[in-house]
Amino acid sequence: MTNFIDRRLNGKNKSMVNRQRFLRRYKSQIKKSLAEAINKRGVTDVSSGENITIPKKDLSEPFFHQGDGGNKNKIHPGNDQFTTGDRIPRPKKQQGQGGGDSEASDSGEGDEDFVFSISKDEYLNLLFEDLELPNLERNQLDKLIEYKTVRTGYCADGVPANIDIVKSLQGSISRRIAMTSSKRKELKKLQEKLILLQQDKIDRFSEITALEKQITELKDKIANVPFIDTFDLRFRNYAKQAIPTSKAVMFCLMDVSGSMDQATKDIAKRFYILLYLFLTRTYKKIDVVYIRHHTQAKEVDEQEFFYSQETGGTIASSALELMTKIIDERYNASDWNIYGAQASDGDNWADDSPKCEELLRKKILPVARYFSYIEITQRAHQTLWHKYTEVAESNSHFSMRHIKTVDDIYPVFRDLFKKNTTVSA
Amino acid sequence: MAKQKKRKTLNDSADWNFDLLEQYQVEIERVAKHYRLDTYVNQIEVITTEQMMDAYASVGMPIGYNHWTFGKKFIQTEQTYKRGRMGLAYEIVINSNPCIAYLMEENTLPMQALVMAHACYGHNSFFKNNYLFKSWTDADSIIDYLLFAKNYIAKCESKYGIDEVEATLDACHALMNHGVDRYKRPQKLSLDEELKRQKDREEYLESQVNTLWRTLPKNPDKNDEKPPSFPSEPQENILYFIEKNAPLLKSWQREIVRIVRKVSQYFYPQKQTQVMNEGWACFWHYTILNHLYDEGLVTDKFMLEFLHNHTNVVAQPEYNSPYYSGINPYALGFNMFTDLRRICEYPTDEDKKWFPDIAGSNWLDTLHFAMETFKDESFISQYLSPKLMRDLKLFNINDNEDNNFVEIAAIHNEQGYQQIRSILSSQYNLSNLEVNIQVINVDINGDRSLTLRYIPQNEVPLGKSKDEVLKHLHYLWQFDVKLVQADEQGKDMIIAACSNKTENSN
Numbered sequence: 001m002t003n004f005i006d007r008r009l010n011g012k013n014k015s016m017v018n019r020q021r022f023l024r025r026y027k028s029q030i031k032k033s034l035a036e037a038i039n040k041r042g043v044t045d046v047s048s049g050e051n052i053t054i055p056k057k058d059l060s061e062p063f064f065h066q067g068d069g070g071n072k073n074k075i076h077p078g079n080d081q082f083t084t085g086d087r088i089p090r091p092k093k094q095q096g097q098g099g100g101d102s103e104a105s106d107s108g109e110g111d112e113d114f115v116f117s118i119s120k121d122e123y124l125n126l127l128f129e130d131l132e133l134p135n136l137e138r139n140q141l142d143k144l145i146e147y148k149t150v151r152t153g154y155c156a157d158g159v160p161a162n163i164d165i166v167k168s169l170q171g172s173i174s175r176r177i178a179m180t181s182s183k184r185k186e187l188k189k190l191q192e193k194l195i196l197l198q199q200d201k202i203d204r205f206s207e208i209t210a211l212e213k214q215i216t217e218l219k220d221k222i223a224n225v226p227f228i229d230t231f232d233l234r235f236r237n238y239a240k241q242a243i244p245t246s247k248a249v250m251f252c253l254m255d256v257s258g259s260m261d262q263a264t265k266d267i268a269k270r271f272y273i274l275l276y277l278f279l280t281r282t283y284k285k286i287d288v289v290y291i292r293h294h295t296q297a298k299e300v301d302e303q304e305f306f307y308s309q310e311t312g313g314t315i316a317s318s319a320l321e322l323m324t325k326i327i328d329e330r331y332n333a334s335d336w337n338i339y340g341a342q343a344s345d346g347d348n349w350a351d352d353s354p355k356c357e358e359l360l361r362k363k364i365l366p367v368a369r370y371f372s373y374i375e376i377t378q379r380a381h382q383t384l385w386h387k388y389t390e391v392a393e394s395n396s397h398f399s400m401r402h403i404k405t406v407d408d409i410y411p412v413f414r415d416l417f418k419k420n421t422t423v424s425a
Numbered sequence: 426m427a428k429q430k431k432r433k434t435l436n437d438s439a440d441w442n443f444d445l446l447e448q449y450q451v452e453i454e455r456v457a458k459h460y461r462l463d464t465y466v467n468q469i470e471v472i473t474t475e476q477m478m479d480a481y482a483s484v485g486m487p488i489g490y491n492h493w494t495f496g497k498k499f500i501q502t503e504q505t506y507k508r509g510r511m512g513l514a515y516e517i518v519i520n521s522n523p524c525i526a527y528l529m530e531e532n533t534l535p536m537q538a539l540v541m542a543h544a545c546y547g548h549n550s551f552f553k554n555n556y557l558f559k560s561w562t563d564a565d566s567i568i569d570y571l572l573f574a575k576n577y578i579a580k581c582e583s584k585y586g587i588d589e590v591e592a593t594l595d596a597c598h599a600l601m602n603h604g605v606d607r608y609k610r611p612q613k614l615s616l617d618e619e620l621k622r623q624k625d626r627e628e629y630l631e632s633q634v635n636t637l638w639r640t641l642p643k644n645p646d647k648n649d650e651k652p653p654s655f656p657s658e659p660q661e662n663i664l665y666f667i668e669k670n671a672p673l674l675k676s677w678q679r680e681i682v683r684i685v686r687k688v689s690q691y692f693y694p695q696k697q698t699q700v701m702n703e704g705w706a707c708f709w710h711y712t713i714l715n716h717l718y719d720e721g722l723v724t725d726k727f728m729l730e731f732l733h734n735h736t737n738v739v740a741q742p743e744y745n746s747p748y749y750s751g752i753n754p755y756a757l758g759f760n761m762f763t764d765l766r767r768i769c770e771y772p773t774d775e776d777k778k779w780f781p782d783i784a785g786s787n788w789l790d791t792l793h794f795a796m797e798t799f800k801d802e803s804f805i806s807q808y809l810s811p812k813l814m815r816d817l818k819l820f821n822i823n824d825n826e827d828n829n830f831v832e833i834a835a836i837h838n839e840q841g842y843q844q845i846r847s848i849l850s851s852q853y854n855l856s857n858l859e860v861n862i863q864v865i866n867v868d869i870n871g872d873r874s875l876t877l878r879y880i881p882q883n884e885v886p887l888g889k890s891k892d893e894v895l896k897h898l899h900y901l902w903q904f905d906v907k908l909v910q911a912d913e914q915g916k917d918m919i920i921a922a923c924s925n926k927t928e929n930s931n
Contacts, residue, residue, distance in 0.1 A: 002450050002467040002545070003523070004443055007476065008530055014479040015499040022496030025591070061494055062599055062893035064860045069826040070885030075849040077752060078743020079820040079836055086833040090824070116500045 023122065029054045030118075034126055035410045050123045053113045128278050131417040134370045134397070147240040158235030171232035179225045187218045248337040248369075249287040250279055251326075253319045255344035256310040257294035267376045267406055268343040269306050274413050275341060276302070287336075289326060293319035299326065316348045316384060320359040333367035340364060340371040346382045353383035357391055365395050372416050373400040435717075437727040441534040449538045450545075452722055456713045457546040460789060464549040465564060466523040469541065473530050477517070478502045480527055484692075485517045487525060488571040490578040490684070492594050518544035520552040520695075522564035535730040538723075542713045547706025554797050555701070557694035567691060574684040581677050593678050596897035597664065597685035602859050604664035604686035605693050659863035659878070663898070664689070666864050672873060673903045682901070697800040697855055704758015705796050707739055708766075711759070741817060752849075757817075761804070764813045765792060775811055806850035811842045819845050826884070857882055862908070874905035879920065881910065891921045899923040 023030060033052045118126070154167055194211050197204050252275065254268050279286050290305035291297050294312035297319040323340065331338060348356070365371060373388055375381065385400070392398050401412045435452065436445050450469070457464070472480070482499035483489035515532055519525040526544040528537055552558050582590045660666045667674070668682040695702070714731055717723045723731075741756035742748040765783075768776045769791050772784035783791050799807060814837040821844060823834040835841030835848075851857050866876040875898070879887050891908060899906045905924040909917035 002454065002469060004446060004450075005468060005470045006443070007470045007472045007527075010472075010476065014476070015482045015496060017491045018482060018493065018496035018499060020496070021491055021493040021587075021591070022500065024587070025493045059497060060890070060893070061595075062890035062897070063602055064862055064879075064891060064894050065888040066860055066882075067886045067888035070881065071823070071825045071827075071883045072885065073821055073823050073834065073848045073851075073883075075752065075819050075821055075845055075852060076744040076749075077741050077817045077819055078745065078749075079818040080743070080745070082820055082833040082836060084833055084836055084838070084841060087830040088833075090829060090831050114497075114501075116504055 023118070023126075026054055026058070027126070029058060031126060031129075034123070051115055051117045053115050056114050059114050124277065124281055127274075128281060130419050131278060131414065132419050134417070147242055149238050150241050152237050152239040154234045155237040156234065158237070162235040162238075164234050164236050167234035168228070168232050171234060172228045175229065175232055176225055176227070180222050183218055183222050187215065187222070190215050190218065247285060247287075247335060248283060248339060249289060249331050250275070251289045251291060251323050251338070251340040252276075252305065253291045253293070253297075253323065253340065253342040254305065255294070255314060255316065255319075255347070256292045257314040257347065258311040259314060259347040260345050264345050264376050267403060267409060268374075270406070271343060271374060271403070271409050271413065272341070273306065274409065278413075278417065287331075289323075291319050291322055291326075293322075297322040314344075314348050315352050316342075316344060317352050317355040317359055320356055320364060324359065324363040327364075327367060338368045340368055342371070342373045344373075344375060344384065346375045346377045346379070346385050348382065348384040350383050353387045356384060357387040360388075360391050360398070361395075365391070365398060368397070370397045370399075373398075374403050374412065375400065376403045378404060434724050435722055435727075437535065437724045439533040439535075441532070441537050445534060446537055446541075449534075450541055452717055453538065453542050453546060453713055456716045457542075457550075457709070459716075460709070460712065461793065462546050462550040462709065463553055464524065464546060465521075465553050467545040467549060468523040468525045469545060470525060470527050471530055472527050474506075477514070477527065477529055478506065480517050481514075485519060486571055486688075487519055487521075487568065488575050490575045490594075491582075492598075493591065494598065516540040516544045518548045519567075520558060520562055520564055520691075521567050524549040524552065524564070533730065535727050536734060538727075539710050539714065539731055539734060542710035543706045546713065547709040548702060550709075551698070551702050551705045551796060554793075555694070555698060555800075556798055557698060557800055561694045562691050570687065574688070577680060577684065581681065585675075585677065590681070592900060593681050594685065596900045597682050599894045599897035600663050600667075600901075601685055601689045603862060604662060604689040606662045606665065607856075655867050655869050656864060659865050661861070661863045662686075663862065663864060663877070667898075667901050670867070671902050674901060678901075694800075697802070697853070700754040700758040700761070700801045700853060701796065701799065701804050702758070703755045704760075704762050707735070707755055707759035708762035708792075711735060711763075743818070752852075757805075760813055760817070761808055762792060762795075764810055765795060765808055768810060773812070779810060780808075801853035802850050802855075805853060806846060809846045809849065811837075814842055814845055819849065821845050821848050860887060865909075872905060874907060874924075875902050876907045876909060878917065879908060879910045887920065892923070895921050895923040 030052050033054065034050065037050050037052075154164060190211060194208065194215065197208050197211065252272050254272065256265065260268070276288065279288060288302070290300050290302060292300055292305055292310065293314075293316065294310055295315045295318065299322065319342070327333065327338060360371070375385055381402075385402075388398075388400050392400055399416060401416060403409060403412055435448055446469070450467075478499060480487075481502045482495045484498075489495060515529055515536055517527045524545065526541070526549075528540055532540060552562075552564060558564075578590060578594075656666070656670075664682055664686040668679050668686065671679075674682070714723065714728070718728050739753070739756045739759045741753050742750075766788045768780055768784055769786050769788035772780075777784045795804060795808060817837075819837050820833060821835040821841065822831050824831045835844040837845065861880040861882065862877050863880070864875065865878045868874045868876075877898075881887070887908075887910070895906055895908060906922065907919055908921040910920045912918050
């Protein structure tokens with residue numbers, strides 16, 4: 001007795017839960033590995049999976065086992081040269097203990113790291129876990145109204161496109177039944193009477209003709225009831241319902257002037273790519289506005305923002321001005337959650353910095369939910385940083401961070417967007 | 426034999442389908458019966474590579490509880506497989522009734538035939554008839570028990586949290602090799618009974634433990650008597666000891682300890698019969714398929730592919746080969762069974778001297794007897810012949826810490842045969858492979874500390890991981906844990922300890 005079973009169509013991810021358990025257990029190590037990996041990525045390579053490295057010793061499953069030393073005897077096959085009593089200098093490292101993990105590792109427990117890859121989704125999930133846009137508010141109903149059209153039953157009039165055929169025909173059938181039922185009853189009676197008369201031996205010609213005339217009239221009346229009437233028509237009804245909204249717009253401001261060298265720009269771009277990934281992944285409806293500036297600011301698309309090059313002096317206020325202009329034109333503060341992120345190397349025309357401060361204080365911060373400034377520089381801070389520090393002291397929804405090297409990007413990013421943060425300067 | 430000549434040869438194409446598998450199965454079964462192979466009913470399941478990797482990750486258990494280590498194993502398997510560093514096994518077979526064998530979808534038809542002969546008749550008959558499997562495992566109920574275990578642990582996870590359950594399992598896994606009473610045969614597992622008894626056990630265990638730790642002296646009159654030491658005899662089954670005696674374990678944790686212990690016990694015979702089990706299966710796939718060939722049922726083409734795979738499996742690289750990683754159990758086992766048949770059928774004078782009782786006997790009777798009554802250790806010390814030692818050119822290296830050289834202690838010659846045989850045999854003696862650690866004392870009236878003793882074999886010290894394992898033991902015991910080893914004077918010296926103060930949370 002033997003049974004064959006084809007299991008090939010059974011689910012193959014039997015180990016998925018175990019994999020999740022593994023990732024769960026080593027989350028902290030994996031995150032550490034991620035933080036290192038993200039900086040090594042190419043600027044364009046934003047959303048592929050990632051190789052994760054965990055030191056093998058962290059993964060060990062310890063059990064009692066024999067150590068090195070003692071007096072051991074082992075049997076080996078394939079003797080080609082030895083006779084009893086031969087002595088051989090001991091090889092430097094012990095030849096493992098037979099059951100080693102792989103032939104390549106010569107020490108009992110290999111020191112090599114455990115490397116494995118995670119999928120894109122797992123990668124992004126881990127990357128942005130526990131992050132959110134600070135101070136995001138669902139605007140109140142009375143404040144901002146966004147409408148959603150919903151079905152609300154049927155009504156008797158509307159545009160032809162909304163005719164509900166089934167409902168309308170149902171109406172037509174019932175109307176026809178209602179309008180003809182008495183006539184049909186009468187018709188039936190007359191027909192029975194007619195048959196009786198016809199069967200009668202006595203000739204009742206006149207009566208029969210009268211009856212037949214009555215019947216035809218009735219039939220005509222029934223036929224005249226219209227198949228469909230405007231009265232039958234039913235239209236799908238729609239109503240607009242107000243719903244709370246959490247529309248958000250993110251302004252990305254980047255300095256692309258000559259003082260920003262390639263490495264600095266690269267860091268800024270990495271920061272924004274992280275930001276972009278975070279926003280698009282976490283928020284379905286979010287507008288992103290890219291503004292780049294040197295002495296003049298310009299609104300650009302994503303492609304140009306990340307990949308084109310510019311040179312020139314720096315007037316940071318131009319970007320802030322453009323931002324306020326765009327807010328006025330397109331993003332009404334009562335409708336939109338407004339966010340801003342500015343990146344610069346801190347170089348700015350000295351006279352312009354106070355103007356930046358004023359713009360921030362008076363125009364932007366009152367309408368924005370959150371504004372962050374990152375300065376990427378190895379040198380001492382300049383006027384812009386000092387002016388902004390003053391702003392940060394008096395505004396809790398403004399925060400600034402200093403990035404020195406590529407390695408700071410991810411920690412700073414996490415710091416800026418971590419959940420329930422009380423923003424500190 | 427003449428009538429079998431008339432049979433048509435079986436299809437030998439590479440592609441298989443279920444009809445062809447069935448045809449081969451019928452023929453293999455017929456030949457297996459001819460050789461008196463007594464098996465459980467076979468359940469042959471065809472699976473994909475992915476599913477095979479799943480099966481790997483759960484150590485071949487068809488149903489396993491969830492734990493991160495299985496995830497790690499799966500990732501490792503997947504990685505090495507995808508990088509082409511490792512081929513997957515052609516089959517996995519499970520000691521259950523019916524006996525479940527997994528065949529890989531990718532195998533060619535001749536491979537499927539080989540695998541069926543190997544797993545469904547070789548391993549299967551071994552599971553059913555070897556004394557260790559008979560007395561230590563219960564093929565009828567293992568699947569039910571694994572299912573029970575999986576559900577129970579899942580229930581615990583939702584009730585007490587994944588972290589708690591995981592930590593308990595981690596601790597149990599660290600002590601998994603110490604969950605068997607080697608000299609006591611276990612009770613049979615049965616799902617119904619397990620379920621029935623589990624509830625009672627929870628309550629009963631609590632009361633047991635409470636009695637043990639009762640602070641009020643039972644009999645004040647006998648106060649001056651020296652309290653009996655506990656346990657009264659050293660215990661080698663550490664997990665069992667924990668399950669019954671750990672003072673603060675919750676009842677669900679005890680149940681988990683028990684589950685790990687039972688699973689460990691299920692694999693206990695497997696560890697001790699690797700050479701025999703694989704050797705037996707290889708011997709039979711070789712013998713059965715050759716039998717079919719002699720009957721003219723399979724073609725030359727089929728045989729060539731089969732032999733190619735067969736020789737790969739039973740190859741033994743020599744000690745200086747880059748592929749050498751110890752003795753290949755398939756090779757040793759296959760050669761031993763083949764040699765055993767030779768000794769029965771064509772004994773030489775040497776064989777008559779070494780094996781007077783079996784030389785010239787009925788080979789089939791002798792092989793069945795050997796399969797049923799031995800484990801690796803005793804099988805080798807019983808049947809490893811001088812001829813095989815010569816064929817494999819076995820030699821013995823002595824590696825003594827005290828010397829700065831290693832010495833060739835014996836080679837495959839008249840003076841060395843006995844020694845090589847006994848050392849090779851002891852290499853498969855579980856008590857030489859697994860360390861001997863016993864619970865010797867619990868300070869019942871004092872700080873409740875637990876003391877274990879390591880008894881070294883051939884002066885081999887305990888490996889470095891001992892501190893880590895002790896932390897796990899401490900997690901279960903929850904009071905101080907000490908590990909001692911006797912020094913030259915026979916005095917116990919503490920070699921590792923884990924106390925509440927130094928506790929590292931894991």
